[in-house]
Amino acid sequence: MAIQKTSIPLAAAVVAAVLLGCRHLKPPVPLEKLNEQQTHGYWVFQSNCRQCHSDRESKALQGPSLLGVYQKQYLPSGAAATDERIQATILHGRNMMPAMGGNVSDKDMADLLVYLHTL
Ligand code: HEC
Incomplete structure (x- = not known):
């Protein structure tokens, strides 16, 4: 009985660690919770990017999802995830x-860039 009682929190900790590891x-x-500038960026995204990119889910459309784009170190191409690089992609295409x-x-x-930082 004593073993069972302590193993429940332990199992919960293991499950939490696995979930955190994956996500x-x-x-x-x-x-x-977005401020005015971020909300405007959201609308810029919906009108210019959303047809090819998901923003709030990981599903790839014609282009890769931009969920967490700045939380990852690299863009799908392997370039650094920086404002300069993303701006150049938008301006010149890829x-x-x-x-x-x-x-x-x-x-x-x-x-738009400010909005992408909230993802
Ligand atoms: C017509 C479809 C289309 C539209 C519209 C579009 N994209 Fe893309 N985007 C793509 C495709 C396809 C790729 C993958 C390009 C590649 O690396 O081959 C891509 C790649 C990207 C990348 C990753 C670049 C890299 O270096 O890996 C970013 C960031 C991006 N798009 C941002 C945007 C933003 C922001 C907008 C809106 C201003 C936008 N895209 C509009 C199709 C689109």
Whole structure:
């Protein structure tokens, strides 16, 4: 009996450790907690990127999911996950991703990057 009582918290700790190991990314900041700039970036994303990229789930569409994009050290291409690199991808495109520079104003770009940091 004594063994059973102590083994329950132990089992819970093991399960928690396994779950944390698999899901080491923090979940995105909830939409209702976004500030004004982040919320604007969310809408820029929905109108320009969402048709090819998931933002709040890991499912790949035409392009890779951007869930946790800045929490990972590298982009799918292996380049560092930095503002400079992501901005260059948006401006100039990459392989099957079209250049989007013409669609996104400087303010939209800044707000979009701020939103991507909440994922
Ligand atoms: C028409 C579809 C399409 C649209 C629209 C699109 N992308 Fe992409 N994106 C792709 C594809 C396909 C790739 C994979 C390119 C490759 O590496 O071959 C990609 C790759 C990326 C990458 C990873 C680059 C890397 O170095 O691995 C980022 C970041 C990205 N897109 C951001 C965006 C953002 C932000 C927007 C909106 C402004 C956007 N994309 C709009 C299709 C799209």
